[in-house]
Amino acid sequence: MGRQQQDPRHVVAGLLSDERFTAACAERDMGALFRLLNHRGISTRRIAAAVDITQGRLYDYMNGKSRVEKLVIFEQIADAFHIPGRLLGLAVRPWEPAPAGHVPPPRSAPQLPPNDDDLSAMDAFRNADRQTGGGRLYGAVVRHLGHNIAPRLVDADSSQQIFATAAAMTEMAGWMAHDSGRDDLAARHFNRALPLARTSGDVSLAANIAASNSHLALQTGDPAAAAHWARAGLDLTAQGPRIPALTARLHTMTARALAATTPTPAARALDQAHEILDTSAEAQHPWLSPFDSAALASESALVLGDMKRYDEALHHAERAIALRRSGSRARSLALSRITLARIHLQRQDLDAAVSIGHELLAADPTLGSVRVIHQLDGLRARLEPHRSYPPVRELLTRFEEARRARMLLLADIIQPPNKGTAP
Known part of the structure; x- marks a missing residue:
């Protein structure tokens, strides 16, 4: 032929x-x-x-x-x-084989109010995670899922709402695994959470989990998959109630996925996120973690940095820090400062980067976030080529000392190489 x-x-x-x-x-x-x-x-x-x-x-x-x-x-x-x-940032095509365990997208179903005890547990875990990091909380969330949630999934009298509860808690376990540096385990939790959300009929929760999958794909170096998950999430939002913060988050994830390769569509997606979040009244959903102005500012700095629009990125990074400084979001504040230091380096402003670096090292060393440690390592690597500048050399010395201290304090949650993960 x-x-x-x-x-x-x-x-x-x-x-x-x-x-x-x-x-x-x-x-x-x-x-x-x-x-x-x-x-x-x-x-x-x-x-x-x-x-x-x-x-x-x-x-x-x-x-x-x-x-x-x-x-x-x-x-x-x-x-x-x-x-x-997924290779073109599209939803799964009709001719593609369904993966094992695939559940068709749900139709939006009326939602029963969550159990107050479940909501209280979620709020307690969420608040502790924001302040101390997810590393030491992961085991507690998994035990809560096993002891308090899983038995109710097989109860003959259980309602769809327990599946939403299980989905939200499983997604939270995924984020805590991610914060512990265990991305393979995080992916497994997210993949388990999505069919639970679909079974519950809560399309907004399913869209939120799609956004989490998009974030994880970016962190593991797969922007095409990140764009696919963001698009899938936006498709789901069209089937459920209007929740501006969720839609803005998904447009932001789209922008992040496209920023390095297709800046024009990325800029449009980011503009949409700002327009939606700035002009819309907030709608509440019990299981969705808020996506607020500080989160959007932080993500905008990353998008604009990838697009090499450094002056605009600087403005958003500074805004994210200003909005987080007075709150209890220790991890978010640390990550925003790392972003700001990177932008100063991209703008060749070594003194400003050094100043932010010293602020970072003065933060609580017991913050249980391996993700923060990895990003600090990345910042240190970016500073290394400037070691001949005395203020940078002094900061790098402090980095080494601080890293040793953090590794000792977090030795109980940092996984040794090649060690198996929990189920």
Whole structure:
């Protein structure tokens, strides 16, 4: 059979592990993707017919004269060539096989009020986590799930609300595992939480868990998956009650996923998040952790930093710190200061970065967050090339001393390499 007669879907199947192909998908560079298909023997006529565009338009894409922007065309490309939706930041396509344990998306169902004891437990865990970090709380949350929540899931008289309770607590366990530096365990908790939320019929909770999956994908270096989860979450929000903070969070996660590769759509998503959060009255949901102005400022600084708009990033980072300074969010404050120090370094302002670094090291060393330790390590690595500058050298010496102290204080929650994780 001639090369021109190959099935494009078979060609794509052979390209799924090709770095050029996956990079083109992650960057949504359809011109590069079409060139790869053409080089593998798929004619331009066949490509254009499969995607339902003219050959002239196809040549514009392939020659870099224009880019695909419309969602419907991305969907046509994914479906024509059987490109998994996650690679293009789309929802799972109808032809993709359902994963094991898949539960169809829920229809929104009337929600019964949560049990007061469950809400009190959630609030207690949430407040302690914000102040002290999730490392030492993880075991307590897992025990609470096993002893107080799981038995009620199989009770014949249980309502859908207990599934929402289980989903929210399981998601919280995932965040605490993430804060302990155990991202594989966090992913397992999030993957368990989503079908529980779907079973409960609480689409807002399911969308919130999708946002958590998006965050975790970013932290583990998979922006395409992060964009997919953010889009899935936004699709879910359309099925449930309007909760502006949740929608703003999902638009923010979209912006973060796209910032490094496609800045224009990222900027639009971030603008949407600000517009929604700034102009909408807050709607309450018992299981959703608030996404407030300080959180949006912190995320905006990260997005704008990735887009190399450092002056704007600086403004948002300073705002995040100002909003968190008077509260009880010790971890959020530390992470915001790390972001601010990084932005000062990107702006080549060493003295400002050193000043923020000293503030960081003066914070409570018992904060049980391995995530903060890892980000401090990253900041230290960024400072290292400037060691010849005496103030930086002095700060790096303090970093070493502080890290040793923190590692000793947190030895009970830091996992040794290659050690198995809890179930």
